[in-house]
Amino acid sequence: xxxxKELHASIxxxxxxxxxxLDLKLGEVHAIMGPNGSGKSTLASVLIxxxxxxxxxxxxxxxxxxxxxxxEERAAAGVFxxxxxxxxxxxxxxxxxxxxxxxxxxxxRGEEELDAVDFLALAQERxxxxxxxxxxxxRSVNEGFSGGEKKRNEILxxxxxxxxxxILDETDSGLDIDALRVVAxxxxxxxxxxxxxxxxxxxxxxLDYIVPDFVHVMAEGQIxxxxxxxxxxxxxxxxxxxxxxxxxxxxxxx
Amino acid sequence: xxxxxxxxxxxxxxRELANQEYQYGFTTDLETEVAxxxxxxxxxRLISAKKNEPDWLLEWRLKAYxxxxxxxxxxWQHVSYDPVDYQDIIYYADPRPKKQISSMDEVDPEIRxxxxxxxxxxxxxxxxxxxxxxxxxxxxxxATTFKDKLADAGVIFCSFSEAVQEHPExxxxxxxxxxxxxxxxxxxxxxxxxxxxxFCYIPKGVRCPMELSTYFRIxxxxxxxxxxxxxxxxDAAYVxxxxxxxxxxxxxxQLHAAVVELVALDDAQIKYSTVQNWYPGDADGNxxxxxxxxxxxxxxxxxxxxxxxxxxxxxxxxxxxxxxVLKGDNSVGEFYSVALTARRQQADTGSKMVHIGKNTKSxxxxxxxxxxxxxxxxRGLVDIRHSAGGARNFTQCDSxxxxxxxxxxxxxxxxxxxxxxxxxxxASTSKIGEEQLLYCRQRGIxxxxxxxxxxxxFCREVFKMLPMEFAVEAQKLLTVSxxxxxx
Numbered sequence: 219x220x221x222x223k224e225l226h227a228s229i230x231x232x233x234x235x236x237x238x239x240l241d242l243k244l245g246e247v248h249a250i251m252g253p254n255g256s257g258k259s260t261l262a263s264v265l266i267x268x269x270x271x272x273x274x275x276x277x278x279x280x281x282x283x284x285x286x287x288x289x290e291e292r293a294a295a296g297v298f299x300x301x302x303x304x305x306x307x308x309x310x311x312x313x314x315x316x317x318x319x320x321x322x323x324x325x326x327r328g329e330e331e332l333d334a335v336d337f338l339a340l341a342q343e344r345x346x347x348x349x350x351x352x353x354x355x356x357r358s359v360n361e362g363f364s365g366g367e368k369k370r371n372e373i374l375x376x377x378x379x380x381x382x383x384x385i386l387d388e389t390d391s392g393l394d395i396d397a398l399r400v401v402a403x404x405x406x407x408x409x410x411x412x413x414x415x416x417x418x419x420x421x422x423x424x425l426d427y428i429v430p431d432f433v434h435v436m437a438e439g440q441i442x443x444x445x446x447x448x449x450x451x452x453x454x455x456x457x458x459x460x461x462x463x464x465x466x467x468x469x470x471x472x
Numbered sequence: 473x474x475x476x477x478x479x480x481x482x483x484x485x486x487r488e489l490a491n492q493e494y495q496y497g498f499t500t501d502l503e504t505e506v507a508x509x510x511x512x513x514x515x516x517r518l519i520s521a522k523k524n525e526p527d528w529l530l531e532w533r534l535k536a537y538x539x540x541x542x543x544x545x546x547x548w549q550h551v552s553y554d555p556v557d558y559q560d561i562i563y564y565a566d567p568r569p570k571k572q573i574s575s576m577d578e579v580d581p582e583i584r585x586x587x588x589x590x591x592x593x594x595x596x597x598x599x600x601x602x603x604x605x606x607x608x609x610x611x612x613x614x615a616t617t618f619k620d621k622l623a624d625a626g627v628i629f630c631s632f633s634e635a636v637q638e639h640p641e642x643x644x645x646x647x648x649x650x651x652x653x654x655x656x657x658x659x660x661x662x663x664x665x666x667x668x669x670x671f672c673y674i675p676k677g678v679r680c681p682m683e684l685s686t687y688f689r690i691x692x693x694x695x696x697x698x699x700x701x702x703x704x705x706x707d708a709a710y711v712x713x714x715x716x717x718x719x720x721x722x723x724x725x726q727l728h729a730a731v732v733e734l735v736a737l738d739d740a741q742i743k744y745s746t747v748q749n750w751y752p753g754d755a756d757g758n759x760x761x762x763x764x765x766x767x768x769x770x771x772x773x774x775x776x777x778x779x780x781x782x783x784x785x786x787x788x789x790x791x792x793x794x795x796x797v798l799k800g801d802n803s804v805g806e807f808y809s810v811a812l813t814a815r816r817q818q819a820d821t822g823s824k825m826v827h828i829g830k831n832t833k834s835x836x837x838x839x840x841x842x843x844x845x846x847x848x849x850x851r852g853l854v855d856i857r858h859s860a861g862g863a864r865n866f867t868q869c870d871s872x873x874x875x876x877x878x879x880x881x882x883x884x885x886x887x888x889x890x891x892x893x894x895x896x897x898x899a900s901t902s903k904i905g906e907e908q909l910l911y912c913r914q915r916g917i918x919x920x921x922x923x924x925x926x927x928x929x930f931c932r933e934v935f936k937m938l939p940m941e942f943a944v945e946a947q948k949l950l951t952v953s954x955x956x957x958x959x
Contacts (some may be wrong), residue, residue: 266914304911307911307926308929309930318925323915326916358929
């Protein structure tokens with residue numbers, strides 16, 4: 219469902235992605251690991267259409283040129299990002315925000331919008347997945363949320379918006395072990411044949427809870443190794459030392 | 473209610489509104505009786521004679537005029553505009569048909585049509601919505617509803633002109649008691665030439681049974697509008713007053729210099745809410761209303777409370793500082809404001825809180841939004857006098873910038889002469905977050921809708937102070953005013 223070919227991205231003339239190749243099929247869970255600065259989060263940003271990057275190469279999503287779509291069009295096509303640092307939106311109720319989002323997607327897809335009553339029922343059901351209670355919904359979006367609450371709120375949105383491609387950017391960062399378990403359980407419950415997931419993480423820890431089908435290692439803007447879940451364990455033991463792209467000279471200018 | 477909840481279900485409507493040009497920009501063709509252009513003592517005598525005013529009022533006007541001609545227009549405000557030619561303005565326009573109106577059916581059909589376009593009904597529908605409307609077209613109040621019901625409660629709610637005829641003793645006692653004739657350039661001009669406005673008197677112990685509402689509209693071309701509003705709440709009385717304003721599109725700039733005076737006696741409470749969406753001018757800054765207004769409340773009795781809530785999205789230039797003089801011990805003053813400047817609009821606005829009585833308390837919450845080439849200045853004064861032991865003020869000024877060409881400025885003046893006074897000031901300026909926008913768009917919310925949502929959230933603290941129907945209208949106005957500010 220997702221084909222990334224020779225994807226390059228630079229910001230202020232600094233090249234961050236240097237030819238990423240990756241294929242995802244529906245139902246698969248891929249993990250991308252790698253040291254800080256290897257380009258993992260940039261990959262997520264480029265996939266959702268964040269401004270400010272010079273991008274070349276191709277990304278085909280469900281047969282469409284993903285790079286030609288605006289962020290909201292990508293969302294309507296089923297692309298979702300659980301943000302690493304979910305932003306606060308003061309004064310905008312969480313419930314209202316999520317209903318507006320869902321109805322924007324439904325409108326774009328030609329589906330009927332949900333009224334407040336139906337939405338509430340849906341939200342209450344999905345909130346159980348991430349062990350959130352009603353009080354979350356009446357607060358402003360992410361405002362005053364703890365780190366763990368913000369991440370759970372991201373997974374709740376994923377559960378409500380039901381994307382086809384879910385990208386989780388460092389969803390485990392800043393979580394204690396209990397919060398990590400809650401988030402991972404939520405994600406696992408959303409794993410199914412109709413959805414692909416791309417899990418970006420710095421640590422192997424998350425992958426104890428969400429077991430991926432494939433693990434990729436990113437370094438200096440490229441995927442340098444791919445394997446199954448055992449690759450993650452190997453990295454845990456040996457670290458990222460020695461993993462460098464073979465085709466690119468370190469320090470080469472663009 | 474909370475602001476975002478009120479937006480539920482209006483998104484299609486908002487969308488529709490967002491696609492419109494300034495929607496109140498139609499002109500109604502009324503036969504208008506106008507005075508010749510320009511200002512002199514004869515014009516003032518004409519206005520006074522047309523209104524059949526008592527001599528003392530004419531003398532008061534002339535005193536103001538004679539003072540005004542010694543003044544020059546202020547230049548300290550952070551706005552720029554071409555000087556106003558005060559001799560090129562018509563100071564009196566009367567759209568009233570010659571014959572006396574005895575029932576609603578006799579109201580000029582064109583006037584009724586205009587109010588229908590504005591969504592204001594003067595008929596039976598108003599009774600259902602529970603709002604009494606004192607409708608002003610240009611200078612003369614054409615119809616007043618609900619007077620009987622209010623009269624049963626002892627409330628007087630009528631046009632200013634009518635009050636001069638029917639209740640001259642009250643007008644004479646309070647006119648100029650809060651904003652004196654020589655207060656400032658524009659208030660002095662207003663004192664000389666005001667034509668009409670609203671008058672409201674709530675007797676001792678009465679809670680006004682409905683929210684009072686006035687819709688102002690500037691209609692005839694080249695007509696300056698100089699309303700005068702006076703609201704008096706006697707001991708332990710309560711009133712909530714709503715002021716809504718729209719004006720049709722005009723190429724020439726139009727001057728609007730109103731004066732509003734509020735008087736609250738012991739334990740009385742006045743809540744004054746404004747939604748102002750006068751024509752802001754076009755994208756290049758042509759046309760638009762100059763809104764130079766003096767609004768002040770006198771909390772003269774103990775425990776009196778005066779609240780100003782304003783949502784200002786219109787006018788080419790807004791220049792106003794609704795304030796409260798806290799004279800009575802334990803009296804309370806509040807100011808909640810949303811000021812939006814888009815296109816080439818300029819606003820220099822804020823509040824003045826003057827603490828005189830003991831244990832007086834004031835709150836200022838100001839939300840300024842600048843988009844396009846809009847310039848927004850918060851200018852406020854917190855003045856705690858020697859006599860004001862235990863006085864407290866809390867001020868919060870938040871500015872939100874949209875785009876790279878807009879500006880926000882904060883100029884708080886604080887003067888504390890009593891050591892027991894407590895003053896807190898918080899200020900913030902933020903750009904509408906790229907990150908917030910991306911977050912919304914990633915969830916599928918289109919950019920314009922996302923901006924509107926973020927801005928409405930930013931203003932929530934103020935919107936929740938407005939009566940429900942005004943809060944909904946205010947949200948729509950913000951959305952319309954922000955049209956085209958993105959990207």
